[in-house]
Amino acid sequence: MSAFRSHGRGHLNGPVVVIGTGLLGTSIGLGLRGRGVPVFLSDPSPTNQAVAVDIGAGQPLEHLGNEVPELVVVAAPPDVTAAVVARALADYPDSVVVDIASVKAAILAELQGAGADIARYVGTHPMAGREKSGPVAARGELFTSMPWVVCPGPESSAAAVQTARSLAADLGAVVSQFTADEHDAAVALVSHLPQIMSSLLASRLQGTPLHALSLAGNGLRDVTRIAASDPTLWVQILGGNAGKVVEILYGVREDLNRLIGTLEDPLASGARLDLAQLISEGNAGQARIPGKHGGPPQAYAWLTVLVDDRPGQIAKLLTEIGEIGVNVEDLRLDHSSGQNVGMVELSVLPNKHDHLIEALNDRGWRVLQ
Amino acid sequence: MSAFRSHGRGHLNGPVVVIGTGLLGTSIGLGLRGRGVPVFLSDPSPTNQAVAVDIGAGQPLEHLGNEVPELVVVAAPPDVTAAVVARALADYPDSVVVDIASVKAAILAELQGAGADIARYVGTHPMAGREKSGPVAARGELFTSMPWVVCPGPESSAAAVQTARSLAADLGAVVSQFTADEHDAAVALVSHLPQIMSSLLASRLQGTPLHALSLAGNGLRDVTRIAASDPTLWVQILGGNAGKVVEILYGVREDLNRLIGTLEDPLASGARLDLAQLISEGNAGQARIPGKHGGPPQAYAWLTVLVDDRPGQIAKLLTEIGEIGVNVEDLRLDHSSGQNVGMVELSVLPNKHDHLIEALNDRGWRVLQ
Numbered sequence: 001m002s003a004f005r006s007h008g009r010g011h012l013n014g015p016v017v018v019i020g021t022g023l024l025g026t027s028i029g030l031g032l033r034g035r036g037v038p039v040f041l042s043d044p045s046p047t048n049q050a051v052a053v054d055i056g057a058g059q060p061l062e063h064l065g066n067e068v069p070e071l072v073v074v075a076a077p078p079d080v081t082a083a084v085v086a087r088a089l090a091d092y093p094d095s096v097v098v099d100i101a102s103v104k105a106a107i108l109a110e111l112q113g114a115g116a117d118i119a120r121y122v123g124t125h126p127m128a129g130r131e132k133s134g135p136v137a138a139r140g141e142l143f144t145s146m147p148w149v150v151c152p153g154p155e156s157s158a159a160a161v162q163t164a165r166s167l168a169a170d171l172g173a174v175v176s177q178f179t180a181d182e183h184d185a186a187v188a189l190v191s192h193l194p195q196i197m198s199s200l201l202a203s204r205l206q207g208t209p210l211h212a213l214s215l216a217g218n219g220l221r222d223v224t225r226i227a228a229s230d231p232t233l234w235v236q237i238l239g240g241n242a243g244k245v246v247e248i249l250y251g252v253r254e255d256l257n258r259l260i261g262t263l264e265d266p267l268a269s270g271a272r273l274d275l276a277q278l279i280s281e282g283n284a285g286q287a288r289i290p291g292k293h294g295g296p297p298q299a300y301a302w303l304t305v306l307v308d309d310r311p312g313q314i315a316k317l318l319t320e321i322g323e324i325g326v327n328v329e330d331l332r333l334d335h336s337s338g339q340n341v342g343m344v345e346l347s348v349l350p351n352k353h354d355h356l357i358e359a360l361n362d363r364g365w366r367v368l369q
Numbered sequence: 370m371s372a373f374r375s376h377g378r379g380h381l382n383g384p385v386v387v388i389g390t391g392l393l394g395t396s397i398g399l400g401l402r403g404r405g406v407p408v409f410l411s412d413p414s415p416t417n418q419a420v421a422v423d424i425g426a427g428q429p430l431e432h433l434g435n436e437v438p439e440l441v442v443v444a445a446p447p448d449v450t451a452a453v454v455a456r457a458l459a460d461y462p463d464s465v466v467v468d469i470a471s472v473k474a475a476i477l478a479e480l481q482g483a484g485a486d487i488a489r490y491v492g493t494h495p496m497a498g499r500e501k502s503g504p505v506a507a508r509g510e511l512f513t514s515m516p517w518v519v520c521p522g523p524e525s526s527a528a529a530v531q532t533a534r535s536l537a538a539d540l541g542a543v544v545s546q547f548t549a550d551e552h553d554a555a556v557a558l559v560s561h562l563p564q565i566m567s568s569l570l571a572s573r574l575q576g577t578p579l580h581a582l583s584l585a586g587n588g589l590r591d592v593t594r595i596a597a598s599d600p601t602l603w604v605q606i607l608g609g610n611a612g613k614v615v616e617i618l619y620g621v622r623e624d625l626n627r628l629i630g631t632l633e634d635p636l637a638s639g640a641r642l643d644l645a646q647l648i649s650e651g652n653a654g655q656a657r658i659p660g661k662h663g664g665p666p667q668a669y670a671w672l673t674v675l676v677d678d679r680p681g682q683i684a685k686l687l688t689e690i691g692e693i694g695v696n697v698e699d700l701r702l703d704h705s706s707g708q709n710v711g712m713v714e715l716s717v718l719p720n721k722h723d724h725l726i727e728a729l730n731d732r733g734w735r736v737l738q
Contacts, residue, residue, distance in 0.1 A: 127586060139737045141675060145712070147584050176583065186581030193570060194592040199651030200624050201566045204558060204617060206654045212555030214545065215516050216658050217496060222591045223563040224658065227651035235644040242635035248573060249629050255569050256625065260618050266611035275604040282568030282596035285575045289585050289593065306510060314697065315687030322681035331683070331702050343514075368508045 012166050014038040015064060017072045017092070019084055021045075021052035024100055024126065025075030026138035029057030031171040034140045040064045052135040068092070071163055074099040078236040082110035089116045096163040098122050102187065103240035104151045104180035112153070122164035123151040123180055125187070126173060133230070141172065148173035151180045188244035195226055195234060196249070202227030218332075301353035304368040305344045305360060314344060317365065324359045326352045343368070381535050383407040384433060386441045386461070388453055390414075390421035393469055393495065394444030395507035398426030400540040403509045409433040421504040437461070440532055443468040447605040451479035458485045465532040467493050471556065472609035473520045473549035481522070491533035492520040492549055494556070495542060502599070510541065517542035520549045557613035564595055564603060565618070571596030587701070670722035673737035674713045674729060683713060686734065693728045695721045712737070 014037040018025045021043040029039045029052060039058030043049035053060055072092050076084040078101040085107065088097045097120055101107060104123040111118050128146040148168035152161045161177075168175045178186065202224040205213065238245060255278065262274040307313040314333075321328060330347040348356055360367050383406040387394045390412040398408045398421060408427030412418035422429055441461050445453045447470040454476065457466045466489055470476060473492040480487050497515040517537035521530045530546075537544045547555065571593040574582065607614060624647065631643040676682040683702075690697060699716040717725055729736050 127584060141735060141737060144675060147586075149584065176580070178580070182581070186578075186584050189573060189577055189581060190585045190589045193573060194588045196628065196647075197566045197570045198588075198592050199648050200621055200628075201562060202652075202654035203624065203647065203650035204562060204620060204654060205657050206650060208555075208558055208657070210657070210659075211545070211547070212551070212558060213657060213659055215496060215518065215555050216559045217516075219563045219567075219595045220559045221658060222594050223567050224651075224655045225591050226588045227648075227655040229648060229652075231645045231648035231652065234648045235641050238632065238644050239635045239641060242632040246629055246632040249625065249632065251573060252569055253622075253625055253629065255572065256618065256622055259565065259569075260615055260622065263607065263611040263615040263618065266608045272604050272608060275607050276600045278565075278572065279568050279596075279598060279600035279603045281572035281575060282593075283571075283598075283600065285571035285573060286593045286596040288574050288577070288579070288582055289590060290579075290582055306513060312688075312691035314700070315684055315691045318684030318687055319681075322684045328683065331700065333700050366510060368510060 010166055010169065011035075012037050012163070012170050013070060015040055015067050015069050016058075016167075017042065017061060017064065017069045017088075017095075018058060018075055019043075019072065019088060020075035020077075021048045021057065021135050022075060022077075023129070023133045023135070023137050024142070025073065026052040026055070026057045026135035027128075027140060027142040028073055028075065028100075028167075028171065030055070030138055030140035031143065033058060035170055037170070040069070048135055052138070055135065055138070057135070057138065069095040071095060071167060072097045073167065076101075078103060078107075078240050082107045082114075085121060086111060086114050086116045089118070089121060093117070096120050096122065096160045098124050098164045098167065100124055100126055101240075102127075102191075102237050103184055105184045106240050108151075108153045108180045112155075118153055118155045119157045120160050121153065122156050122160050123153065123183075124164050124168065125149045125151065125183060126168065126171075127191075128173075133233075143168070144172040146173050148175050149183050150175060150177045151183045152177070153180065184241050184244045188241055188248055192238060192241055192245050193248055193252075195229060196238075196245070197252075198224055198227040199229075301350040302345055302347050303353065303357055303360075305346065306366040306368065307342050307344055313342070317344060320360070320363055320365075321346070321356065324356060326356045379535055379538065380404075381406050381532070381539050382439055384409055384436050384438050385427075385536075386411065386430060386433065386438045386457075386464075387427060387444055388412075388441065388457060389444035389446075390417045390426065390504050391444060391446075392498070392502045392504070392506050393511070394442065395421040395424070395426045395504035396497075396509060396511040397442055397444065397469075397536075397540065399424070399507055399509035400512065402427060404539055406539070409438070417504055421507070424504065424507065426504070426507065438464040440464060440536060441466045442536065445470075447472060447476075447609050451476045451483075454490060455480060455483050455485045458487070458490060462486070465489050465491065465529045467491050467533045467536065469493055469495055470609070471496075471560075471606050472553055474553045475609050477520075477522045477549045481524075487522055487524045488526045489529050490522065491525050491529050492522070492552075493533050493537065494518045494520065494552060495537065495540075496560075497542075502602075512537070513541040515542050517544050518552050519544060519546045520552045521546070522549065553610050553613045557610055557617055561607060561610060561614050562617055562621075564598060565607075565614070566621075567593055567596040568598075670719040671714055671716045672722065672726055674715065675735040675737065676711050676713055682711075686713060689729070689732055689734075690715070690725065693725060695725045 017040045018029050019042050021041050032039050040061045041052050041058040042061040072088045072095050074084045081099045081101040085099050126148045128143050150164050165175050262271050328346050332345040357367050386409045387398050388411050390410050401408050409430045410421050410427040411430035441457045441464050443453045450468045450470040454468050495517045497511050519533050534544050631640045697715050701714040726736050
């Protein structure tokens, strides 16, 4: 491993080179520029690069001159990431190189196979995104409070890992460290499987009569929200993590086949128990999802307040809840068809629940508990 | 068909008998009592009945005396509904009888087979519920703005249908009319399938290491929210609509098998196209779900505002948006792990989007667009 610049403790000094000025690369540039770190940008599309420069994400790479980058961030599409990382390791022999692709093991394996100097390479995955893409949609605060997984390979040097962690921390993300395999298994389950289940469900709606869809409630809306995701990106993500995803899908298929068998003969002995087990196992899995701010799963107490659907009503409600002195942990608007009454579902700490209901009733709000 | 009382146009006069004082039956009693309609309650559990009477949902059935009910509402569990309806049709030969079970065709078929006087029977399904059950959780406003499907059988008289519609309308629900078959096909798709997909996904989380779950984002939370539903109720619902549900699951299984085949050989020719097609078909289905208030699907414009996670911040934001004069169409709190910064995602009409961002920026809010 060659010597390379390190940054002491905690913060990047730069210069940082960002290769790929799409949504994420440009957002990284903007965030680092906001901290005063010198950033140099490069993109195969001259237009994308010019836009990223124009909105202040950094200078064109030509301006780097003979300076040695502290860090090179490869923000290329997943399917070319390994090649671009290998090239960057060769082009910048004294710099740390990280990538930000959402699947990690395949890239590491490809670099190991290519004999690259991977002591200076660390794979990372910032779990942030938007519906929009491209540099115009970039925001320096995109990573604030979002998870950013750092996945050192067995060859990564401690200093390179520290530099990668500093990038994430400087941009306000919550840093965690996984092996590439652990990461890919985790996202297969918490990110890729939800996308697949949502898409499989939503695709069933294609031929439905519209009067049936008029009965859609929050359940359907929730489960299908991420079905609106970008096909191009997801082809690369699912293709890049195919092995881990398919392992999980075998289990889903087994459960689905059992359910189909049960529903084909719903009066058979044991059928009811089978159905109860499916729902109960879902209860048990759902209860394990961590609570807000990464805390343990917490049973918040929910209440529902009816409001007129016009400007200012929800603000008025929340202002009064603030006056009552209760913190709202979560909030949902409940949509209903055909009438202009809205329901606001609020979750609060259980010990505030009864007090809040009483206080809201006193103030004339219609509370469903 | 025997003569029976009808109520002129639009409103029930009562008396109304409610058989079954769980969450829904008691809520119906409370709602009708709130409109001044005389209600008489009966439940096989003396405790449940007493609670429902105590909270003001009606009087004990014994007090009905010789009066002829205008309407008998059967609010029994789905698996005994048909038997209770048949009994009510016999016990009250001059009254309309409705039920409120969430699956309709099997009940109608059972009554037709039993030779009941089903000119006076109308199946209905109020699409409202809560996580809690029992009379204590009942609320007279439970049905406000929620869909209530009225499903006349071929034998139902026009007057009986009108009485059933009046019940729903009096309780503030949005009334629609389907055949029992249309209803069961529609709820299989918009209600039962989402429950199954959510439960199948959530059950995969049972054995996951907690560090993997720490990467859970809003996608996973959304798709699994309804996986927390009550197993006992869902056994009856899925069992009662098994034929319609299993038809849809055959299609899901076909798509799942194709996906598994693709992911088993992700480098095969055509694999990428297959993956793109899955996500695209999900896009297309998701886009068909109607918008708020039953309107056509509408592409609202979203923006994200960063707020400190302390009481009053969201209220302050919404108050200022009200001052700016923009109506918030939908709102979500975006949870992140480990830091006390929250993101409020707001949707507004597209033509208000840029103005709102500018005005919020002027007022010092951190807007991600």
